[in-house]
Amino acid sequence: MNRTASLVVRNLLFTIVVPGLGGVLAPWWILAGGGHASHPVAWAAVSLIVAGAVMYAWCVWNFAAVGRGTPGPWDAPRRVVATGPYRWVRNPIYIAALAIVGSEAWLFMSLRLLIYAGVMAACFHLFVVGYEERALRRRFDGSYEQYRRNVPRWIPRPPRPRGQPDQKGAAMARIAGVPAREAGLYGRVAYYFTRRFMTRLTGRAPEGMLAPLEMYAHVPGLLRGYAGLEQASGKLQRVDKRLRALAELKAATITRCEYCIDMGSAISRRWGLTDAELLALPNYRTSELFSDLDKLVIDYAAGMSRTPVEVPDELFAKLREHFDDAQIVELTHLIALENLRGRFNLALGIGAAGFSEGMVCAIPDGA
Numbered sequence: 001m002n003r004t005a006s007l008v009v010r011n012l013l014f015t016i017v018v019p020g021l022g023g024v025l026a027p028w029w030i031l032a033g034g035g036h037a038s039h040p041v042a043w044a045a046v047s048l049i050v051a052g053a054v055m056y057a058w059c060v061w062n063f064a065a066v067g068r069g070t071p072g073p074w075d076a077p078r079r080v081v082a083t084g085p086y087r088w089v090r091n092p093i094y095i096a097a098l099a100i101v102g103s104e105a106w107l108f109m110s111l112r113l114l115i116y117a118g119v120m121a122a123c124f125h126l127f128v129v130g131y132e133e134r135a136l137r138r139r140f141d142g143s144y145e146q147y148r149r150n151v152p153r154w155i156p157r158p159p160r161p162r163g164q165p166d167q168k169g170a171a172m173a174r175i176a177g178v179p180a181r182e183a184g185l186y187g188r189v190a191y192y193f194t195r196r197f198m199t200r201l202t203g204r205a206p207e208g209m210l211a212p213l214e215m216y217a218h219v220p221g222l223l224r225g226y227a228g229l230e231q232a233s234g235k236l237q238r239v240d241k242r243l244r245a246l247a248e249l250k251a252a253t254i255t256r257c258e259y260c261i262d263m264g265s266a267i268s269r270r271w272g273l274t275d276a277e278l279l280a281l282p283n284y285r286t287s288e289l290f291s292d293l294d295k296l297v298i299d300y301a302a303g304m305s306r307t308p309v310e311v312p313d314e315l316f317a318k319l320r321e322h323f324d325d326a327q328i329v330e331l332t333h334l335i336a337l338e339n340l341r342g343r344f345n346l347a348l349g350i351g352a353a354g355f356s357e358g359m360v361c362a363i364p365d366g367a
Contacts, residue, residue, distance in 0.1 A: 007064045014070045019056065022120070023100050030112050045107035052099035058084055059093040073135065080140050080176040082147050087159035090151050094124045128153065140179040145207045147176075174349040177214025187217045190227045197234065202266040206354035212259065212341065215348055233337055238327045241271040246281075246294055247301040247331060248338045249273075249362055253281060254305040255342030256364040262352035264338075265361040275360040282363055293322060297331070304335045 040046075062084045063070055067077020071093055085092035098121055105113035136144045151157070180188050194213055199205040216223040239247075245268040252260035265278055280287040284298050296318055303310040319328055344350075 003068075007068065007070075010075055011060050011064050011070050014072050014075070015056075015060065018072065019097060019100075023097055023104075026116065027101060027104050027113055030116055031108055031110060033112065040107050041109045042106050045103040048103035049100050049107070052096045052103060055085060055096035055099070056093060059086070059096060062086060073132070076135075076139065078182065080136075080144050080147050082151070082176060087151065089156040090148065090153050091124070091128060092156075094128070095154070095156075098124070125154075139181065140176075144179075149207075173211060173215070173351075175215070175218075177211055178217035179214070183214075183217045183223075184220060186220065187223060190217075190223060194227070194230075198263075201270070202263060202355045203270060204266060204355050206357070208351075208353035209263075209355070211350045211353065212345055215344075215350070229337070233334065236330050236334070238330045239323075239334070242273065243294070243297045244331070244334060245271045245273055246290075247297050247335050249278075250281060250284075250298045250301040251305045251335050251338035252342055253362055253365045254302060255339060255346065256366075257342030257345050258352040258364075259345045259350050260338060260342045261362050261364060263355045265359070266355035268362070269359070278360055278362045282365055296322065300331070301335045301338075304332070305339055 060071065062081050063077055066083050067079050067081040069075055069077030089095065098117060101113065101117040101120060104110075105117055133148070151159075178187065180191050183191060191210055191213065195205065195210060198209055213223070213227070216226050245264070249261070249264040249268050252264045268278060269275075274289075277289050280289050281298075284290050284295055290298070296315075299315055300311065300319060303312075303315060319331075323331065
């Protein structure tokens with residue numbers, strides 16, 4: 001049996017066993033409890049039952065197509081399901097089940113069935129809070145935490161545009177990252193050491209700090225190459241840290257990458273930039289806070305980060321007066337790498353992680 005057929009069979013069996021028992025057999029038994037079946041009264045309720053069934057089918061399809069699993073905890077999905085109705089609310093499948101049973105109570109005007117729906121609601125809530133959410137945190141690490149921050153548990157809310165940050169500064173990416181348990185041995189090692197390195201670098205360890213790396217983990221070969229590139233870049237020391245911070249942060253503000261600006265501001269503070277300098281970066285040419293060399297490096301970062309690139313011969317000649325060839329190559333690489341990070345994160349909707357939460361942050365160009 002191929003994978004698609006297996007998914008269909010598994011979800012069909014789940015539907016027969018769980019919703020079939022809880023949403024069909026149990027209500028029938030309750031209605032027939034007095035020795036005779038109740039008769040439909042409020043036929044308008046049928047439309048809500050149909051709507052609940054459609055919602056349930058939509059949820060199951062997302063579990064199979066996106067998560068490659070079933071709603072059952074014994075056959076859980078491999079990815080965080082954050083598509084379709086799951087963009088509006090975290091538990092639409094439970095809401096669909098309650099809508100069906102509640103509408104059945106209305107259809108038959110049955111108080112006993114209404115009480116049963118209330119008990120179901122209480123059991124669903126206790127199960128979600130007491131077991132399911134904890135299991136999802138363990139299974140999916142930061143990707144579920146990011147989803148949980150953005151999507152309510154029970155009350156549906158229109159989804160934010162992809163990549164738009166919430167009030168805490170976190171944003172939901174357009175695709176789910178690969179959690180540590182599914183990243184393979186190399187991925188888990190890369191996650192561990194990257195988290196340690198970034199914590200030392202920024203002084204913070206927010207939940208979404210590994211979001212870009214979790215995206216690269218979808219392509220293990222790229223993850224290895226990118227991790228090696230970042231590791232080599234982190235060891236570069238030819239360019240003064242202050243100048244490096246100014247160059248990378250200016251590139252981040254031009255691409256307007258929230259994740260990069262958030263992290264870059266935290267690093268820049270630890271490398272000597274003041275809050276006033278962070279805020280003055282958009283107007284650096286007229287600011288007295290920056291030296292002529294600062295402004296030269298920022299000019300170079302700005303020119304490299306524009307489309308098309310604008311680095312005139314005069315500007316490059318001035319760089320040669322202050323840096324040797326190796327330093328220029330290093331500086332050019334760091335600015336180019338920051339552009340790679342920014343455009344990668346922006347395209348995938350990776351927002352601020354919270355490195356600079358509660359502190360002054362650089363301002364995106366044109367903001």
